[in-house]
Amino acid sequence: MKWAYSYLVEIQFLGFRFHGWQKQTNSMSLHEMMDKMLGFVLGKGIFKSLGMGRTDAKVSANRYYFQLFLNETINEELFLKAFNKNASQDLKAVKISIVSTDFNIIQSAKIKEYHYYFSFGTKNHPYSAPFLVGVLDDLDIEATFSAIRRQSTFGWDSSGLRAACLRCCFENVIFEPGG
Template identity: 50%
Template sequence: MQRIRYYYLVKLQFLGFRYSGWQKQPDQKTIEAMLVKTLKYILADQKFKILGAGRTDAKVSALDAAFELYLDDTPIAVLDDFLELFNKNLPPDIRVMSIREVDQAFNIIQNSKEKEYIYLFAYGKKSHPFCAPYLVTFLDDLDLNKMNRVARFFEGTHNFKSYTARVQENTKVIRTVTSSEIKENTILQANFFPKKTYAFHVKGEGFMRYQIRMMMGVLVQVGKGELSEEEVLDSLKEESNMKLPFVAPGSGLILNQVDFNILD
């Protein structure tokens, strides 16, 4: 008897501060592992698998993440009821926002059109401890005007091989960044945040591991006067062998939006 499979696109939010990233790992608390554990409970003996739209590092959060749910034999009867049951059994730092059925032709990796990440930060004075899960405070004074000018250097198609932890043979190092800029933070607010906080916004089709955190690290070094604008431009050239020592902490990074080409 031929197996029947049903496909669903699930959107979710999570606070990543107590998780070791998205991907399942032995003896580690991860977002994927928590989702699978919860689905096993609410789906009982039904066969399923999930595939994320991408992987996030330890402590990285998401306001608009996504995964595809593959369900064998029996479809979800009422999507709203399933959504409510799913959320009821997830921990408070993970929330499923929506679920919709998609066609078999939909591929969560290939149909991902653009992603936007933001990196929340403050600088100068040490922040309230409650800020730790949401933003990073750099204790040095930073030249924001210079940082924002250099942030624009990342826009366009460049060789980002210096902006990842390890380049392997199949690593796609040529990446296109459609937007890169620093703005005042209007995404998250709290009364214990510093008076002024900032957000580094980056949009593109896809990013390598640590890429945005290393881009942020470069901007911080520029803001502190440790890297020149010319050195940043050189780091984006194919012949660059520059070693970038500073990877900005994961807790400031948030996946803000994922856009898909949905095949209806």
């Protein structure tokens, strides 16, 4: 189907309860949940959404984009309000802008940056579970960097990884009741 209008929508999401972006059988995906919600906001069957790429299970995003195809223009401000009112608490639309229907979201993404957060030595506070991988044993940071460099030789581009991301390790989480 040829769509008359195309919008680029920036979203943020906490992916802890999702099995990635792409729709899947027998698993909840962010794309599936979002399309159901968009059906309430826009009406069933009058739109198509396409994400900028797949994500792994439980991946969160501070800046993720999807392309929204429609046959009618929308009021962008009202759309954002309706989206955020109907979206679950772990999903937020940040902005929307009209783009050419020839725009290809999958081919247009130039840089993808990933952040990995680790802690080691002690068990993390349960609230940190969606954000932080806890390793109870000692974590060898240099061995981790070495493994990343080895992966790069097999076609995985690690140039987007920032050393600070992996060095952002915590020896323990301090929780003081009442403080």
